[in-house]
Amino acid sequence: MSLEVLSSNLSFGGKHVRYRHRSDVLDCSMELAVFLPPAAEAGPVPVLWWLSGLTCTDENFMQKAGAHRLASQLGIAIVCPDTSPRGTDLPGEHDSYDFGSGAGVYLNASQAPWSGHYRMYDYVTAELPELLGRELPLDMTRQAISGHSMGGHGALVCALKNPGQYRSVSAFAPIANPSQCDWGRKAFSGYLGDDQQVWKDWDASELIRAHGSDHELLVDQGEADDFLHQGQLKPEALEAACQEASVSLTLRRQPGYDHSYFFIASFIDDHLRHHSAALNRD
Amino acid sequence: MSLEVLSSNLSFGGKHVRYRHRSDVLDCSMELAVFLPPAAEAGPVPVLWWLSGLTCTDENFMQKAGAHRLASQLGIAIVCPDTSPRGTDLPGEHDSYDFGSGAGVYLNASQAPWSGHYRMYDYVTAELPELLGRELPLDMTRQAISGHSMGGHGALVCALKNPGQYRSVSAFAPIANPSQCDWGRKAFSGYLGDDQQVWKDWDASELIRAHGSDHELLVDQGEADDFLHQGQLKPEALEAACQEASVSLTLRRQPGYDHSYFFIASFIDDHLRHHSAALNRD
Numbered sequence: 001m002s003l004e005v006l007s008s009n010l011s012f013g014g015k016h017v018r019y020r021h022r023s024d025v026l027d028c029s030m031e032l033a034v035f036l037p038p039a040a041e042a043g044p045v046p047v048l049w050w051l052s053g054l055t056c057t058d059e060n061f062m063q064k065a066g067a068h069r070l071a072s073q074l075g076i077a078i079v080c081p082d083t084s085p086r087g088t089d090l091p092g093e094h095d096s097y098d099f100g101s102g103a104g105v106y107l108n109a110s111q112a113p114w115s116g117h118y119r120m121y122d123y124v125t126a127e128l129p130e131l132l133g134r135e136l137p138l139d140m141t142r143q144a145i146s147g148h149s150m151g152g153h154g155a156l157v158c159a160l161k162n163p164g165q166y167r168s169v170s171a172f173a174p175i176a177n178p179s180q181c182d183w184g185r186k187a188f189s190g191y192l193g194d195d196q197q198v199w200k201d202w203d204a205s206e207l208i209r210a211h212g213s214d215h216e217l218l219v220d221q222g223e224a225d226d227f228l229h230q231g232q233l234k235p236e237a238l239e240a241a242c243q244e245a246s247v248s249l250t251l252r253r254q255p256g257y258d259h260s261y262f263f264i265a266s267f268i269d270d271h272l273r274h275h276s277a278a279l280n281r282d
Numbered sequence: 283m284s285l286e287v288l289s290s291n292l293s294f295g296g297k298h299v300r301y302r303h304r305s306d307v308l309d310c311s312m313e314l315a316v317f318l319p320p321a322a323e324a325g326p327v328p329v330l331w332w333l334s335g336l337t338c339t340d341e342n343f344m345q346k347a348g349a350h351r352l353a354s355q356l357g358i359a360i361v362c363p364d365t366s367p368r369g370t371d372l373p374g375e376h377d378s379y380d381f382g383s384g385a386g387v388y389l390n391a392s393q394a395p396w397s398g399h400y401r402m403y404d405y406v407t408a409e410l411p412e413l414l415g416r417e418l419p420l421d422m423t424r425q426a427i428s429g430h431s432m433g434g435h436g437a438l439v440c441a442l443k444n445p446g447q448y449r450s451v452s453a454f455a456p457i458a459n460p461s462q463c464d465w466g467r468k469a470f471s472g473y474l475g476d477d478q479q480v481w482k483d484w485d486a487s488e489l490i491r492a493h494g495s496d497h498e499l500l501v502d503q504g505e506a507d508d509f510l511h512q513g514q515l516k517p518e519a520l521e522a523a524c525q526e527a528s529v530s531l532t533l534r535r536q537p538g539y540d541h542s543y544f545f546i547a548s549f550i551d552d553h554l555r556h557h558s559a560a561l562n563r564d
Contacts, residue, residue: 009544010538011544011545064345068547222292265294266350266351
């Protein structure tokens, strides 16, 4: 078993388990959490990947989103990876909340010193599905993906770059056009260098414009979200790209909601039902 | 307005608001959180008090219990006080997790130096209902109370010592017989002195034996709870006292559940419905 169990809690009849494992892709030890619904006792269940935002670990969503209740009923597993490599102590890695540790941005870095570890995209889309599909009762032919903020960007990018891997994708307040916001420019120039053509391959709005998508995207965005007003999220760019490329997008602007987990909890059930419909389609 | 707003989030159509205020009873500045369901916009709503456990603040329950969803539907407000006076820096106050700050034990201390501040019982049962009933759309003729661990003890004791104040009471993994466990003995001897007769007035099992109760108690206890096995919780003492005093107790032993908020979240809806039935009775 390559997964070391750190802790286990019964939750809504299912199991919330935290694991540690060695990641070859990230060249470090990583922690993650899995929620297994009661149905997993009878055989492999479909999987929803949840990618978290800046500064988070595997714990935020599991503790705060209130997702176990309905996931237990629907028979869906949830996997929460961490948000960056850990324990590597690269120069400057821990100096800011929006770059380095806690801010892996779900891409493969090409620039030194990051390129040796910061490969969260390969970790999430390839290494983890292979590992978890082998070790746990998870049906990797039925995957869906969602996330929040930086993780909403990650969910969109992982789905858009891998047609066929995920049956559905959704996002909460995603960084929808990172090439054009402060968070994205800082991350992309640090991890990918200054060639903005390269950035387009990691930007959901640009990917949609270039390649389209067969997905029916579901995105919730709080209208009282400070980061929306700071121009970090840019749902309007995603909306324009989807319109241009004839991609189906349900963008729900939620009046009064902010960027917090209270916002996510308020609408997570809708996302779980969205994914359940796709995951249980034959 | 005696309540300073620290933050506000929309949550399930209701409002989660954190406040700071001056407490005369505790002689310090305190923070607390209130969830107001959408129904509070039309007029005063019934109130569920939630008392948290050791080391908690107002934030744990609000973020982790997943209670806003059903409270919003049922039209019940939730108030989460902090778990001790804050900012007082008494000698030794911050030295251990189970005494002093974060461990007010919902009693009125009689021993110096604690007696000048550690009066959480008066704070929760008298000062806060008066303050919040005056400042917020809360109907203090319809109160219920619940809590976890140290806060489960607090909920039981507040209800048992104040017949008529709370329409219903419930608890998760309460410290049900504190006179007879390590946590309780440490707290009681520190806050109340060595006279164990005095302790009985702050021990749910002893209060029931001495005075009975008209309440229909609802208690959930996880069977995989480490603190149960360490003898800190003693649901069997509560059960025996209720039987002896002919007090109605529904004690649900939940196989496999531990002491965490995953346990609370799994059963909070049952407690909300239990309280809603009592709060909405004419």
